[in-house]
Amino acid sequence: MLSMFLIDFVMIIIAQRDLIRVEISKGNLIISAIEDNLIDYFEPEKVVLHSHFKKNLESMLSEAGFFCAIVQDKNNDRIYSNEKNCAIQDELTKLAKETIQSGERKTKYIGTTWGVFWKQKRDLIISAPLFKNESIVAGASVAMQLSGVYQTMRRSQQILAIYIFINTLILTLIGIYRISKIYLQPMRRLVKRAEEYKEDDDIFFSVREEDNELKKLSKSLNSMLKRISDDKEKLRSTVRSLEKANFDLKQAQKEIIRGEKLASVGRLSAGIAHEIGNPIGIIIGYLDLLKQKDIKDKEKNEFITRTEKEINRINTIIRQLLDFSRPSKEGMKAVSAHEIIKDVSNVINVQPFLSNINLELSLKAEKDIIHADPNQLRQVFLNLMINAADAVSSSEVSQDGKIIIKSEVVSGSDFDFKDQETLLKLMFIDNGVGVPKETLGNIFDPFYTTKEPGKGTGLGLSVSFMIIESMGGTIKATSEQSKGTTLIICLPLYEEAK
Numbered sequence: 424m425l426s427m428f429l430i431d432f433v434m435i436i437i438a439q440r441d442l443i444r445v446e447i448s449k450g451n452l453i454i455s456a457i458e459d460n461l462i463d464y465f466e467p468e469k470v471v472l473h474s475h476f477k478k479n480l481e482s483m484l485s486e487a488g489f490f491c492a493i494v495q496d497k498n499n500d501r502i503y504s505n506e507k508n509c510a511i512q513d514e515l516t517k518l519a520k521e522t523i524q525s526g527e528r529k530t531k532y533i534g535t536t537w538g539v540f541w542k543q544k545r546d547l548i549i550s551a552p553l554f555k556n557e558s559i560v561a562g563a564s565v566a567m568q569l570s571g572v573y574q575t576m577r578r579s580q581q582i583l584a585i586y587i588f589i590n591t592l593i594l595t596l597i598g599i600y601r602i603s604k605i606y607l608q609p610m611r612r613l614v615k616r617a618e619e620y621k622e623d624d625d626i627f628f629s630v631r632e633e634d635n636e637l638k639k640l641s642k643s644l645n646s647m648l649k650r651i652s653d654d655k656e657k658l659r660s661t662v663r664s665l666e667k668a669n670f671d672l673k674q675a676q677k678e679i680i681r682g683e684k685l686a687s688v689g690r691l692s693a694g695i696a697h698e699i700g701n702p703i704g705i706i707i708g709y710l711d712l713l714k715q716k717d718i719k720d721k722e723k724n725e726f727i728t729r730t731e732k733e734i735n736r737i738n739t740i741i742r743q744l745l746d747f748s749r750p751s752k753e754g755m756k757a758v759s760a761h762e763i764i765k766d767v768s769n770v771i772n773v774q775p776f777l778s779n780i781n782l783e784l785s786l787k788a789e790k791d792i793i794h795a796d797p798n799q800l801r802q803v804f805l806n807l808m809i810n811a812a813d814a815v816s817s818s819e820v821s822q823d824g825k826i827i828i829k830s831e832v833v834s835g836s837d838f839d840f841k842d843q844e845t846l847l848k849l850m851f852i853d854n855g856v857g858v859p860k861e862t863l864g865n866i867f868d869p870f871y872t873t874k875e876p877g878k879g880t881g882l883g884l885s886v887s888f889m890i891i892e893s894m895g896g897t898i899k900a901t902s903e904q905s906k907g908t909t910l911i912i913c914l915p916l917y918e919e920a921k
Contacts, residue, residue: 427587434583435539435576442572443547447530449487450549454563456483457494457503458553461560470496470560472503481505484565491566494553495519502561511546511566518550519562526552526559536569539576544569702733705771709733736798754796755894757917760847761791764828767804771812780815780824782808788830792917793847795894803887807851807910810884814855814908827852838897838913846896849912858902866900 460476472480472494484492484505491509493516494502504512514533522529534545550564709726712718718726768782793800808826815824829850835843858866867888891898896914 424587424591427590431580431583431587432540435580438579439539439572439576442575443569446488446547446567446569446572447549450489450547450565450567451528451551453483453487453489453492453565454549454551454553457563458555461502461553461555470502470555477503487567488571489565489567491515492564493519494561494563495523496561497523497559509566511548515548515550515564515566518548519564522550522552522564523559523562528552532569536573538573539580543573699737702736706730706733736801754798755794756797757792758795758797758800759791760793760795760800760849760914761786761788761830763797763800764804764830764849767801767808768828771805771808777812780812780826783825783827785827785829788832788847790832790845790916791830791847793894793914794917795914796890799890800894803890803912806884806887811851811853811855811908811910814857815853816855818854818856818905823854825854832916833913835915840913840915843915845916846913847916849914851910851912852907853909854907857904857906857908858900859904860902863900863902867898 456476457472457480460473461470462473480492480503484490490505491511492503492505493512494504495516496502499520509515511533514531518529518531528549528551531548531550532544532546533548535542536545537543545568546566547569548564548566550562552559553561553563555561709730713723713726764784764786768784771777772782808828811826812824815826818824827850829852831848833846833848835846838846838848840846867884888898891912891914894914896912898910898912900908900910902908
């Protein structure tokens with residue numbers, strides 16, 4: 424159909440061009456007839472049309488389709504003018520004058536009207552010089568409307584459109600029939616045979632000579648199914664072997680999971696003493712202080728209150744250790760991180776293992792309210808401070824040991840927090856022994872520790888990691904051996920619902 428429309432378009436354009444050329448030839452013939460009927464009138468420079476020809480020129484122009492004509496001499500005097508229904512006299516006069524001056528024929532199109540496919544030129548003007556005794560004595564211009572040409576082409580277009588429709592319909596039906604016979608019918612037979620297939624069939628796909636390319640496909644499919652049939656028993660044996668191997672693999676996986684659970688229970692049991700040892704040590708420290716005789720009643724009540732808090736915290740620690748793999752979100756509320764840090768630092772400052780270590784707080788964050796469980800957050804800060812103190816105590820600079828805790832507000836985009844504009848960044852910095860670069864990535868693994876046997880299981884940092892992650896934050900470490908370690912916590916700042 425596209426090809427036929429293209430042929431139609433080209434044919435109409437070519438035919439239209441040829442018809443316009445015919446009209447131009449007719450105009451040139453009329454101008455030549457005008458030239459042949461020029462006669463001198465008294466003076467050599469004065470010419471007129473033969474009277475008999477002048478009478479017939481009107482009908483000649485009308486029969487040829489020219490609605491307007493002008494003939495004028497070199498002095499711009501009109502020799503002939505057909506002014507009836509001629510709105511473009513000025514254009515004809517202008518062209519006649521130009522052709523007298525140039526001595527060349529001119530063809531010009533003016534105006535627009537609807538053609539066959541789009542708008543085209545409306546009027547055709549033909550202008551030429553008139554010669555007498557080999558000298559230009561006048562000029563003539565004739566004009567015709569091209570609407571007649573376009574109307575003729577539109578009638579031809581209707582006939583071509585009917586032909587295109589009939590031809591396309593016939594070719595389409597022939598094409599559908601051929602495609603159906605060559606491809607669709609054989610494909611239906613193949614599908615039907617596939618649906619009726621039985622394992623005992625020797626020849627599955629029937630082959631016919633007229634099926635052409637599908638004949639090769641049928642042979643290939645028959646060959647493939649024959650090989651499958653030959654290897655059928657081998658395939659069944661392989662499937663049985665795979666099923667047995669899969670069963671054995673699942674059993675082995677269950678044994679590994681069971682063994683890992685038993686190992687985890689054992690490690691958790693061994694770590695309980697270490698995890699609750701910190702608050703027990705604090706309680707013992709307060710009890711030692713309470714034994715002093717010169718202690719004031721106010722201080723005694725404060726130590727008793729703090730001792731009670733640490734006993735309650737032991738219960739919380741045990742619950743946290745038992746729920747290590749799934750930290751609870753119960754008790755989440757808006758809390759001040761600075762207040763918890765100050766509270767923990769007040770508790771740990773009185774401990775003997777911090778006697779030679781300077782604990783410095785540089786809490787400069789403008790905002791410190793976060794959504795967290797205060798007990799869990801207290802445990803995290805206590806673990807980090809104790810780990811830092813242990814690292815400083817194990818280093819050669821224990822006499823000048825220092826632990827610095829800093830806070831600041833940072834942008835969430837700097838730490839890959841897409842949904843959080845601002846974060847609270849906490850840094851726990853020590854000048855202890857540090858962690859080797861090759862093992863730094865393991866410090867948050869459960870039960871990983873660099874301490875001597877019996878001094879820790881490494882559960883503290885892994886618990887801290889899980890707690891911070893459950894609060895929607897992150898914790899990471901940077902360290903340089905023999906120079907110290909920095910633990911960085913980023914937590915989303917609390918935003919009240921509007």
